[in-house]
Amino acid sequence: MWWKEAVVYQIYPRSFADSNGDGIGDLQGIIEKLDYLNGNPDSLGVDAIWLSPIYPSPMVDFGYDISDYEDIDPVFGDLKTFKKLLKEAHKRNIKVIMDLVINHTSDQHPWFIESRSSKKNKKRDWYIWEDAIDGKPPNNWMGAFGGNAWEWDEKTKQYYYHGFTKEQPDLNWRNPEVKKAIFKMISYWLDMGVDGFRLDVVNYYIKDKKLRDNPKDYFKGLRPYDIQHHIYDRDRPKVHSILKSFRKLLNSYDGDRMSVGEVFIEPPGNPKLATSYYGDNSDELHMAFNFAFLYCKWDPNKFKAAIASLEQELKPGDWPNYTLSNHDQIRHIKRYEKGIETIPRMRIAAMLMLTLRGTPFLYYGEEIGMEDQSVPKDEIQDPLGKMYWPIFNGRDKSRLPMCWNASEYAGFSTSKPWLPMNKNYKKNNVEVEAAKPDSLLNTYKKLLSIRRSSEILQKGDIRLLDDPSGKVLAYFRIYKKNRLLILLNFKNEKVQFDLDKHTHPKTKTILLYSTDMQRLEGETIKLPHIRLSSYEGMIIKFE
Numbered sequence: 001m002w003w004k005e006a007v008v009y010q011i012y013p014r015s016f017a018d019s020n021g022d023g024i025g026d027l028q029g030i031i032e033k034l035d036y037l038n039g040n041p042d043s044l045g046v047d048a049i050w051l052s053p054i055y056p057s058p059m060v061d062f063g064y065d066i067s068d069y070e071d072i073d074p075v076f077g078d079l080k081t082f083k084k085l086l087k088e089a090h091k092r093n094i095k096v097i098m099d100l101v102i103n104h105t106s107d108q109h110p111w112f113i114e115s116r117s118s119k120k121n122k123k124r125d126w127y128i129w130e131d132a133i134d135g136k137p138p139n140n141w142m143g144a145f146g147g148n149a150w151e152w153d154e155k156t157k158q159y160y161y162h163g164f165t166k167e168q169p170d171l172n173w174r175n176p177e178v179k180k181a182i183f184k185m186i187s188y189w190l191d192m193g194v195d196g197f198r199l200d201v202v203n204y205y206i207k208d209k210k211l212r213d214n215p216k217d218y219f220k221g222l223r224p225y226d227i228q229h230h231i232y233d234r235d236r237p238k239v240h241s242i243l244k245s246f247r248k249l250l251n252s253y254d255g256d257r258m259s260v261g262e263v264f265i266e267p268p269g270n271p272k273l274a275t276s277y278y279g280d281n282s283d284e285l286h287m288a289f290n291f292a293f294l295y296c297k298w299d300p301n302k303f304k305a306a307i308a309s310l311e312q313e314l315k316p317g318d319w320p321n322y323t324l325s326n327h328d329q330i331r332h333i334k335r336y337e338k339g340i341e342t343i344p345r346m347r348i349a350a351m352l353m354l355t356l357r358g359t360p361f362l363y364y365g366e367e368i369g370m371e372d373q374s375v376p377k378d379e380i381q382d383p384l385g386k387m388y389w390p391i392f393n394g395r396d397k398s399r400l401p402m403c404w405n406a407s408e409y410a411g412f413s414t415s416k417p418w419l420p421m422n423k424n425y426k427k428n429n430v431e432v433e434a435a436k437p438d439s440l441l442n443t444y445k446k447l448l449s450i451r452r453s454s455e456i457l458q459k460g461d462i463r464l465l466d467d468p469s470g471k472v473l474a475y476f477r478i479y480k481k482n483r484l485l486i487l488l489n490f491k492n493e494k495v496q497f498d499l500d501k502h503t504h505p506k507t508k509t510i511l512l513y514s515t516d517m518q519r520l521e522g523e524t525i526k527l528p529h530i531r532l533s534s535y536e537g538m539i540i541k542f543e
């Protein structure tokens with residue numbers, strides 16, 4: 001099962017590499033960067049890429065509003081280029097995961113245009129249409145991107161439901177024809193050779209049939225949406241039967257096609273994993289995203305608790321996964337920023353991600369320590385930023401163009417990119433970091449290569465250890481009779497970690513890797529008192 005051993009790298013296609021100089025990243029740009037990702041000795045060494053949506057779209061939500069499921073948006077290229085990308089990626093042992101946005105379409109999708117045309121249209125029921133009640137929407141459901149979730153259609157005198165912007169009407173998944181059409185589309189990509197899917201807002205597909213009001217005043221948050229308890233517009237039981245048949249469809253293909261679902265569960269910031277989306281017997285999604293790390297403060301005990309609770313919640317056979325950053329979140333470099341300690345922290349975070357049990361999902365640019373930067377008001381692109389400015393200026397800041405080198409526009413493009421360049425790009429880019437032995441990029445490369453060659457890291461169990469000092473995160477990874485000890489010093493000070501004598505057999509212990517360049521690989525580590533320098537991460541091998 002490749003997806004268990006794989007490290008996945010998320011690409012936000014608009015911002016990765018622009019091949020034709022229009023300022024927007026594209027598929028040919030990605031093809032030209034595949035060598036950077038895998039397949040040659042200098043590559044980063046990731047096993048799969050997840051592409052945020054590349055289908056034709058009016059780009060109200062930058063591809064998360066799809067107007068044609070079976071084609072490529074001209075801004076990104078065409079089907080021929082996509083097939084070339086698949087082929088070139090596979091040549092380099094990179095799997096390709098597409099974003100599946102099937103909770104809603106664009107309002108420009110022909111299905112919705114038809115549905116909207118009249119109450120009698122045969123696609124009317126493909127979306128969620130309701131009469132007004134006393135001149136008002138049928139219930140209190142809110143759109144996640146602001147305002148009421150119901151949009152009045154003057155022509156046909158009904159409301160349609162949209163969980164996000166009004167340009168993203170929700171499909172009616174209770175209609176069997178919708179399911180049929182979507183599954184046909186999924187087969188189309190599977191036939192082409194796509195290796196898997198990331199399922200956008202998978203827990204939103206099914207809404208309460210009776211359209212009951214959500215309870216209010218449940219949670220305090222930025223958006224009016226946050227105060228509701230989303231028990232009727234999300235996580236309805238029937239979604240699981242859809243996912244069971246979706247899994248059967250994937251399983252009917254050879255080559256182990258995988259799926260990972262985006263599931264935020266209530267209340268917001270809940271570090272619990274949505275294990276129910278793995279199914280009863282691993283018969284639904286292969287994985288539901290584990291977003292627990294997005295809410296962990298820089299504290300080893302917080303991370304330890306998140307790992308422990310995940311390991312505990314997983315049912316037998318369910319496989320863990322970890323994420324620190326993605327296109328909707330503030331990058332973790334920003335969350336853990338602390339002057340000159342920031343990069344040392346990023347090394348610790350990288351070692352954590354790449355030595356845990358479970359599939360790591362990396363986000364483009366994190367390997368070079370690319371920073372978030374706020375976008376000036378008149379350059380905001382994200383609909384969420386436009387809606388909530390100035391309280392929140394949106395998600396553009398974590399979607400800036402990738403910094404490849406120090407040339408104008410950072411080697412991303414030959415003309416002004418669709419979002420501003422990162423201010424630090426001259427110092428902080430792939431070319432500069434590749435040349436520096438102690439760069440963050442080289443730390444990632446090293447860790448990725450260690451993970452790749454270690455069955456213990458890819459397949460082993462995890463045993464979390466206690467650290468009374470509260471400064472170190474420590475765990476064993478164990479596979480068959482072999483073990484690795486991982487020690488991560490979260491502090492900017494020297495610490496001593498004492499290994500409980502009961503937890504280690506009397507064997508030789510050697511250093512496999514340390515983030516501290518002063519140390520020598522292969523050096524013997526004396527137990528049980530291990531001294532770590534500030535922000536040192538160590539992987540120790542028990543022979």
Ligand code: GLC
Nearest residue numbers: 061064101164200201327328
């Ligand atoms: C998901 C995506 C986000 C998008 C939303 C609506 O949360 O990750 O980027 O805006 O769904 O499709």
Ligand code: CA
Nearest residue numbers: 018020024026
């Ligand atoms: Ca382009």
